[in-house]
Amino acid sequence: MVRTLLVPDNSEVSIRLPESFVGKQVEVIAFTINDLVEHDIEHIQPLTHYASQKSLAKDWLTKEEDEAWQNL
Secondary structure, eight states, X not given: OOOOOOOOSSSOOOOOOOGGGTTSOOOXXXXXXXXXHHSOGGGOXXXXXXXXXXXXXXXXXXXXXXXXXXXX
């Protein structure tokens, strides 16, 4: 992974990728850090309601989990 911060002085940006990236699909995302900081974090609702009991049971109701928690 290549990660860098920059302050462009015009609307064009050029990047140099490692040779190992050549021929592979690469995702490039551009956003301003100020926009992230200004976002009101208090209004973000947790998405825990998507994790239903049935979904959690797949991972938690196993022999391995029972063994892991037996000494508690």
